[in-house]
Amino acid sequence: MGGLMRRPTIMDIAKAAGVSKGAVSYALNGRPGVSEETRKRILGIARDLGWAPSSTARALSPGGRVGAIGLIIDRPAHSLGVEPFFMQLVSGIEMELAITGSDLLLQVTEDHEAEIGAYRRWFAERRVDGVIMVDLRVDDPRVALAEALPLPAVVLGGPHGAGPLPCLYTDDAASIREVVHYLAALGHQRIVRVAGPHGFVHTRDRTRAFEAASAEVGLADAVTVHADYTGEAGARTTRRLLARTERPTALVYDNDVMAVAGLGVAREMGVDVPGQLSIVAWDDSTLCRLVHPPLTAVARDVAACGREAARMLAEAIGGRAVRSRETARGELQPRGSTGPLAG
Amino acid sequence: MGGLMRRPTIMDIAKAAGVSKGAVSYALNGRPGVSEETRKRILGIARDLGWAPSSTARALSPGGRVGAIGLIIDRPAHSLGVEPFFMQLVSGIEMELAITGSDLLLQVTEDHEAEIGAYRRWFAERRVDGVIMVDLRVDDPRVALAEALPLPAVVLGGPHGAGPLPCLYTDDAASIREVVHYLAALGHQRIVRVAGPHGFVHTRDRTRAFEAASAEVGLADAVTVHADYTGEAGARTTRRLLARTERPTALVYDNDVMAVAGLGVAREMGVDVPGQLSIVAWDDSTLCRLVHPPLTAVARDVAACGREAARMLAEAIGGRAVRSRETARGELQPRGSTGPLAG
DNA sequence: CTCAGTTGCTGAACCGGTTAAGCGGCGATG
DNA sequence: CATCGCCGCTTAACCGGTTCAGCAACTGAG
Numbered sequence: 016m017g018g019l020m021r022r023p024t025i026m027d028i029a030k031a032a033g034v035s036k037g038a039v040s041y042a043l044n045g046r047p048g049v050s051e052e053t054r055k056r057i058l059g060i061a062r063d064l065g066w067a068p069s070s071t072a073r074a075l076s077p078g079g080r081v082g083a084i085g086l087i088i089d090r091p092a093h094s095l096g097v098e099p100f101f102m103q104l105v106s107g108i109e110m111e112l113a114i115t116g117s118d119l120l121l122q123v124t125e126d127h128e129a130e131i132g133a134y135r136r137w138f139a140e141r142r143v144d145g146v147i148m149v150d151l152r153v154d155d156p157r158v159a160l161a162e163a164l165p166l167p168a169v170v171l172g173g174p175h176g177a178g179p180l181p182c183l184y185t186d187d188a189a190s191i192r193e194v195v196h197y198l199a200a201l202g203h204q205r206i207v208r209v210a211g212p213h214g215f216v217h218t219r220d221r222t223r224a225f226e227a228a229s230a231e232v233g234l235a236d237a238v239t240v241h242a243d244y245t246g247e248a249g250a251r252t253t254r255r256l257l258a259r260t261e262r263p264t265a266l267v268y269d270n271d272v273m274a275v276a277g278l279g280v281a282r283e284m285g286v287d288v289p290g291q292l293s294i295v296a297w298d299d300s301t302l303c304r305l306v307h308p309p310l311t312a313v314a315r316d317v318a319a320c321g322r323e324a325a326r327m328l329a330e331a332i333g334g335r336a337v338r339s340r341e342t343a344r345g346e347l348q349p350r351g352s353t354g355p356l357a358g
Numbered sequence: 359m360g361g362l363m364r365r366p367t368i369m370d371i372a373k374a375a376g377v378s379k380g381a382v383s384y385a386l387n388g389r390p391g392v393s394e395e396t397r398k399r400i401l402g403i404a405r406d407l408g409w410a411p412s413s414t415a416r417a418l419s420p421g422g423r424v425g426a427i428g429l430i431i432d433r434p435a436h437s438l439g440v441e442p443f444f445m446q447l448v449s450g451i452e453m454e455l456a457i458t459g460s461d462l463l464l465q466v467t468e469d470h471e472a473e474i475g476a477y478r479r480w481f482a483e484r485r486v487d488g489v490i491m492v493d494l495r496v497d498d499p500r501v502a503l504a505e506a507l508p509l510p511a512v513v514l515g516g517p518h519g520a521g522p523l524p525c526l527y528t529d530d531a532a533s534i535r536e537v538v539h540y541l542a543a544l545g546h547q548r549i550v551r552v553a554g555p556h557g558f559v560h561t562r563d564r565t566r567a568f569e570a571a572s573a574e575v576g577l578a579d580a581v582t583v584h585a586d587y588t589g590e591a592g593a594r595t596t597r598r599l600l601a602r603t604e605r606p607t608a609l610v611y612d613n614d615v616m617a618v619a620g621l622g623v624a625r626e627m628g629v630d631v632p633g634q635l636s637i638v639a640w641d642d643s644t645l646c647r648l649v650h651p652p653l654t655a656v657a658r659d660v661a662a663c664g665r666e667a668a669r670m671l672a673e674a675i676g677g678r679a680v681r682s683r684e685t686a687r688g689e690l691q692p693r694g695s696t697g698p699l700a701g
Numbered sequence: 702c703t704c705a706g707t708t709g710c711t712g713a714a715c716c717g718g719t720t721a722a723g724c725g726g727c728g729a730t731g
Numbered sequence: 732c733a734t735c736g737c738c739g740c741t742t743a744a745c746c747g748g749t750t751c752a753g754c755a756a757c758t759g760a761g
Contacts, residue, residue: 022482024747035711040749050709067482071417071424072747075716079749081414083463083485102445106466118485120426121464123449139365139410141717142426142461246648272648279650305589305615306649307622367717378741383719393739415717418746422719484747 023064085143099300107321181337188224190345195228207263249273265293290357308351315345366407428486442643450664524680531567533688538571546608592616608636633700651694658688
């Protein structure tokens with residue numbers, strides 16, 4: 016007990032139990048090949064010794080898993096700080112991983128190329144068993160990459176553009192429709208959507224749905240302007256929109272950070288929310304409830320999405336064919352930032 | 359080229375080069391034992407084959423490193439979503455890891471016991487070479503644990519309570535002092551600090567510094583109330599404070615999330631900021647600039663802290679003795695949320 | 702009583718690297 | 732000319748697991 020003990024190995028257990036290495040392995044993995052009595056004895060010794068399998072040794076065997084999955088977030092570092100989405104996602108993923116004792120490798124990259132390179136490295140170095148991909152882009156090269164390596168992958172997004180990869184998608188169109196109908200019912204005629212960058216599949220999908228829904232309720236033109244999810248861009252864009260002579264009476268933002276920034280700008284410019292301007296955020300978070308007035312938002316359970324994606328990935332890693340699934344759709348949470356025009 | 363290629367190993371390289379496994383290993387690791395000519399040839403073949411070392415195999419060798427470090431965040435999942443601090447920290451850590459090609463294992467736990475268990479598992483399973491510990495507590499059991507396992511660790515915080523572990527600490531006392539003097543100079547007499555939970559070392563350190571600084575400028579009692587870093591708690595606490603008959607004229611929050619929530623409450627209760635109430639946030643983030651008025655904050659470069667901590671950990675893993683270091687201290691960023699009382 | 706099948710274990714190969722030890726050939730040295 | 736030492740490489744062991752083939756002992760059927 017005095018000095019530093021070497022980490023116990025199955026060989027130590029084997030010696031203590033007076034059996035061979037192989038027998039210990041069978042016993043510990045619940046496989047046939049040892050008597051029930053011997054198994055119990057071996058398990059007892061393993062517990063006493065505080066043994067845990069070396070993940071590296073286990074992974075080395077043919078067909079061995081490393082017991083880790085990867086997630087890469089490719090957003091400018093400064094924008095990322097505030098976005099609650101990813102942390103919620105990570106929490107959800109880890110709930111699932113905790114069950115199997117797997118781990119999450121997280122990487123934050125500055126550009127798309129670095130992200131691709133990171134997947135390549137992870138595969139080549141055998142760092143992960145699979146990955147969850149977020150922020151699917153139009154003609155996303157990651158889809159082909161995952162197939163080519165091959166690296167088990169689940170896409171959070173789609174289903175358009177996910178190709179053969181299993182994906183977990185959300186029917187954003189339905190939510191957009193709900194938002195537009197809601198705002199129209201409040202009497203809004205000039206609704207502008209402040210979206211994320213062009214490249215993302217979900218941006219494009221939402222834009223199309225926004226146009227369709229606007230047509231349904233008889234709005235002349237459904238204008239979508241693009242920003243980059245950062246508070247700065249959200250503020251700048253909002254400032255420009257509110258400076259127009261015919262300024263919009265409702266703004267729909269593609270994330271919570273831009274919506275909060277927009278609210279700040281409205282306040283700064285003396286535009287009353289919701290009296291003169293209604294604001295809707297996408298992806299609810301405590302951030303939306305922190306500000307005053309609290310923001311009406313399209314809420315979905317991001318952690319649950321992460322959990323489900325992790326579950327699907329585990330299946331894919333297990334070699335089973337995984338079917339794409341739809342998540343519960345985002346639901347409109349009306350709060351203080353939306354209402355009819357005052358006066 | 360047709361079918362699925364097996365991942366190339368050094369054995370494949372050895373065959374192609376007509377040398378032994380060992381020679382290839384020497385060549386790839388830049389060690390003596392092969393001629394410069396042979397080395398070049400081997401490196402060329404390795405590149406052509408797209409070879410990368412299997413991290414699991416490499417880690418298995420005696421003295422081998424797994425090439426990964428761990429970070430555990432022990433905060434309630436819902437609070438965590440919004441807190442920009444951790445994401446900035448992660449970005450910083452990864453800047454450093456990118457240099458050596460190491461990876462980050464991130465875990466989010468619900469309680470302190472789970473965190474301890476995760477370190478144990480990581481060590482036993484040989485998942486990480488070392489860890490960065492945040493949110494140091496008074497009499498933190500993690501300090502003894504890291505020594506006992508032994509698991510290389512760097513503490514972000516301290517230096518009190520970090521014991522023998524190297525730590526990267528910030529002189530919060532100086533910043534607190536700056537804040538108190540600044541507010542006193544603006545004429546504030548009733549300053550209340552909305553702090554994090556009792557258990558944290560930095561909470562205690564700041565409380566002491568707050569009391570000392572208040573005495574310096576002749577404030578009767580320096581009141582600190584405790585919350586849990588969440589927006590909800592920040593809002594609740596602020597509501598209670600502003601409802602007092604002799605309500606505070608300045609509030610200093612221990613994180614940005616509570617400060618933003620506090621601003622929302624002030625607005626909701628019709629208390630003008632900064633006319634009737636000044637607000638100071640700790641740990642600046644874009645969140646503070648998003649709201650209106652933008653929050654005066656104590657800013658420090660969190661990403662740089664993460665980077666430095668990762669650097670220190672790399673040294674510790676390398677077996678060198680690491681000296682604790684001090685970071686640049688937080689600097690007060692005066693913005694719109696602070697000023698003299700109006701009227 | 703024989704023979705096949707099962708049970709419970711052992712021994713050894715294997716995964717993909719690292720590294721100590723050994724060894725032939727060469728140039729420099731005495 | 733013999734010897735020493737170094738260079739450049741090979742061989743083999745090792746890390747800590749998994750897994751297959753083999754084998755002795757026992758069981759049950761014919």
